[in-house]
Amino acid sequence: MALLQADHINVFYGAIHAVQDVSFHVEAREIVTLIGANGAGKSTVLKTISGLLHAKSGRIVFHGKELKGVPAHSVVAGGIAQVPEGRRIFLRMTVEENLEMGAYTQPRASLSAAMQEIFQRFPRLEERRNQVAGTLSGGEQQMLAMGRALMSRPTLLMLDEPSMGLAPLLVEQIFDIIRELHQGGTTILLVEQNSQAALSVADRGYVLENGRIVASGTRSDLLASDAIKKAYLGA
């Protein structure tokens, strides 16, 4: 059984039907990407999995357990962490406090070990540990957002447009880190508008358009598909 399974989910904002009958799954240790243009419904899908939004119908099953009715703050404890779109780090808190918040559901005793791990992966964050997060550069903020999510030691890490607003070199760095995390055993659900970059790391992908899945397949399927090339890869 898949680690994460979404079956026919429908999500509304008032009368706006933002996610329409969407089904997909993520196997353990996979990198799966959801790609699509701005407004396609990608973030809505992630927020629904995290419990920030609720599906009107359909179901989401994680680790064999249905997530319906699980409040957002309990989803994290269950092993799902999200790096939200636009990073949403706590700008007025220090780097260290941000990481602490990431470990909110974890036992206090494991805090410093988890933080050391993050500092090993992101040495920049260690240099800036006592700095207020609002003073970090865009790339550093993205690293902090990822580090913060990793502090809960998630089974499934969901990233919402981690490349947004970053220079190409930084995008490459972020995607290298995604690869490393994947090699370390983390399952990843990656949302991107930058489908080129996303498909360079993903095993499989789904293409969202106006709230619906219009194509899906392995990385090579998607890269080879003419329709996708035209619409999303700018070829």
Add this chain to the structure above:
Amino acid sequence: MNWLSLAFSQIVNGLQAGSVYALVALGYSMVYGIILLLNFAHGDLIMVGAYTAFYAMTAFHLHPVVSVALAILISTALGVLVEKIAYTPLRSAPRLSLLITAIGISFLLENGAQLIFGADTKSMDPFVRGVLTLGNATVSYAALITILVSVIAMVGLTLMVKKTKLGKAMRAVSEDMGAAQLMGISLNKTISFTFAVGSALAGIGSVLYLCAYPQASPTMGSMLGLKAFVAAVLGGIGSIPGAMLGGFSIGLLEALVSAGGLSEWKDGVVFAVLIVVLLVKPAGILGKKIPEKL
């Protein structure tokens, strides 16, 4: 009395009143910081705290310390209860609905008190008496206790917000509710905790107020609450050090105006300050830019 000891006693008066404003302003500011609500029912918690202490001491003859503890407990419980019953259901409603609800709760509490306790002012004997003489200046024990207790409460609050897990969660929620939930922080718990802390401070404020003016009336919380609100805005609403600074500034300003022989103008000056602050520095002295999220 020479002008120096006069100045000293006015400063003490200012700090005494300012302490109470600051404690109450903290509640306004913390609640605003977390759910962007100007909780106009907050001032009325002072009234409830004052009646509690009043009846505990006069009708039930409880020890002042027990009465004070009871007053703090009841205002804390009431603050949380109001949040649970009236504000939680409106979590995703427009902020204006929330504001109107708060005003409604304020009327409910004031009229409820009038119904239960009567419209007249209930007075009792002062329960903190005596003065401390320092050279040719004197300080009342009431003033001393008030200033001391509020400074301790504020230091405690600052440490709690800076260092404890719940305090950090409060800051996280007030900065970004959605992101805080993604961390595993429960909004309900954190918001209730914020109301509890703010209401406890109002409870402390109410008994400190009783030290100076041992009386209770149904509307006593409205002017005091309004001034504390001005203090919160002056300091920068949402900012904890701002609320403290604002509270003491308003207290000292009132003392200054009174010392100038214009004590009937005290309230007017306070609200004039509010208008000037809103015109010149809308975010207040220590205020951050008003967040446009939610």
